[in-house]
Amino acid sequence: MTDASRPDPAPPEQAPLIRGKPSAPEITRQIGSIVLQGRLPRRFWWGFAFFAALALMFLYSIAYLVSVGVGAYGINIPVAWGTMIANVVWWIGIGHAGTLISAVLLLMRQPWRDSINRFAEAMTLFAVAMAGLFPILHLGRPWFFYWLMPLPVTHMPWPQWRSPLVWDFAAIATYGILSIVFWYLGLIPDLAVLRDRAQSRFKQIGYGILALGWRGSARHWTHHQAAYFALAALATPLVVSVHSVVSLDFTIAITPGYHSTIFPPYFVAGALYSGFAMVLTIAIPLRHFFDLGDVITQRNFDLGAKVMIASGLIVACSYANEAFFAWYSGEDSERMMMAARFSGPYAPFYWATLAFNLGALPLLMWRAVRARPQVLWFVVIVVNIGMWLERYMIVTSSLSRGFLPAAWGEQSLRWLDFTLLFGSLGMFFALIFLFIRILPALSIFELAERVEERK
Incomplete structure (x- = not known):
């Protein structure tokens, strides 16, 4: 890389990420x-x-769900949305941190x-892939999922734009395509x-094709940096827009409650x-x-945990606002829904959500805690569990307590709800393992460039 193609060095008041231990x-x-x-x-291989x-x-x-039908997992009337929709919101939220780290922090030169x-x-990418599967599986006829696409009338009438499924398709597709690029x-x-x-010759050819003829010239670096920052600027609004679209569903x-x-x-x-x-x-x-302690430093863990503190405090305020708005609205249906969260059939999920996340x-x-990675890892696992419980509680408790008490009902979780959730986690982490094995899990050129700037 030439000096002309490198971005401006970080301000001197910023603490160095790499303290001179490893060279480029x-x-x-x-x-x-x-x-x-x-x-x-x-x-690694056992995992x-x-x-x-x-x-x-x-x-x-x-395969079992498609062959038997959506009635095989725990949905009914009035709880027509269940773990599938909770999984969608949870997986989309997990994918948000990658966009924030990649795009927003890049523009801020962190x-x-x-x-x-x-x-x-x-x-x-893997979280968005998991999230995109569950709305399709939630359909009664998932093999017709392409009806969500804005295809011309050659195939069928245009999709119903008032349907949240169409919004999800547009939001997830946009988010996934830009994230891949x-x-x-x-x-x-x-x-x-x-x-x-x-x-080996096989690896040389394979990585050579994927590298698209990259030679590291000043011209290559100039165009790369311009395109990289332009895509970061395009991706930044997605941090807010994608999950906002999901919430509008x-x-x-x-x-009541929605x-x-x-x-x-x-x-x-929450994302x-x-x-x-x-x-x-x-x-x-x-x-x-x-053994990447010189690259992934304790400072990374500390700052990541501080971002969690800031977002977690907003989530805590939102929990309080939900209860306050239900009381202040004066609507009996809202108050009954909130009372059902406190002491109804979904109370264990509600109190577990508060205990884990708060x-x-x-x-x-x-x-x-932030200085001990093992303890911090346990805490973030608890947060992951608590955030899924929050999404499930929001989806099911509101549907179970509608306007008419005669139509109230609860959802019964079945074995398929658990196998789909834990199976998606297995697919996600299996893809992470393959990614670590096949492609560099850390950015070589950015870390090496940071070392050179610190010199």
């Missing part, structure tokens, strides 16, 4: 060896085998993103590094809360098992 060639060799030499610990088994269970559950942005972007554009220089360092309904104007910021804050929790869930074991905040504020 050492970073390249350390990260590239994971892919090229395949020196992976045995526990991959476990998640691959869960992925197979996920595929079996999908150096601590360089150590985690690559696998956070991959996490976004942004992720691949940042990966090109690293693919060229793997191409040049590969020993609920807000447009007059169902019809609320605070849902867009509420959902966006960042759960998204950064998943980033730390991946980053802490990755740092430990591959109980994690004082722990994250404690510096001693």
Whole structure:
């Protein structure tokens, strides 16, 4: 890279991400060896085998659901939305942290993103893929999912634009396409590094094709940086817009508990809360098992936890606002719905949501917790569980308590609800394992560039 193609160095008051321990060639060799030499610990393959088994269970559950019908999992009338929709919101939220780290922090020139942005972007892609599956599986006839696309009348009439499923399709498709392009554009220089360092002819050809003829000239770097920042600017509004669209699926309904104007910021804050929790869930074991302590530093964990604190406080305010608005509205249906959350059949989910999500905040504020990766990893796992419980509680409790008491009813969870949820987790982490094995999990060129700037 030439000096003219490098971005402006970070201000001197910012603490360095890499404190001079590894040099640029050492970073390249350390990260590239994971892919090229395949020196992976045995526990890596045991973990991959476990998640691959869960992925197979996920595929079996999908085949069973399609062959039997959506009545096989726990939905009924009035609870026509169940774990499928809760899974959609949860997975979309997990993907938000990757966009924030990749795009927003890039535009803000935050150096601590360089150590985690690559696998956070991959996490976004896999999370969006999981999220896109569940609305399709929720359809009564999932093989007609292409009816959601805005196809001309050659095939059928245009889709019903008042349907939230159409909004979800547009939002998830836009988010997924832009995330793929942004992720691949940042990966090109690293693919060229793997191409040049590969020993086998097969890897040289494979990585060479993916590198698109990258030679690292000043012209290449100039165009790459311009396109990279332009895509980051396009991706930044998606942090707010995508999950706001998902929240509007609920807000447009007059169902008690859904019809609320605070849902867009509420959902966006919850997405960042759960998204950064998943980033730390991946980053802490990755740092430990591959000895990346000089690259993924304690400062990364500390700042990621602080972002979780900020978003978690907004979520806590949203919980309080929900209860206040239900009381202040004066509507009996809203009050009955909220009372059912406090002491009804879904009370265990509601109180577990508060205990997990709000109980994690004082722990994250404690510096001693942020300084201990093992303890921090346990806390973020708790947040991930609590955020799924929140989405399930929102989806089901409101539908179970409508306007007419004669139409009240509860949902019964079945085995298929659990196999689809845990199977999607297995598919997600199996893809993460394959990504670590095949492509560089950390950004080689950005970390090496940061070292050179610090000199």
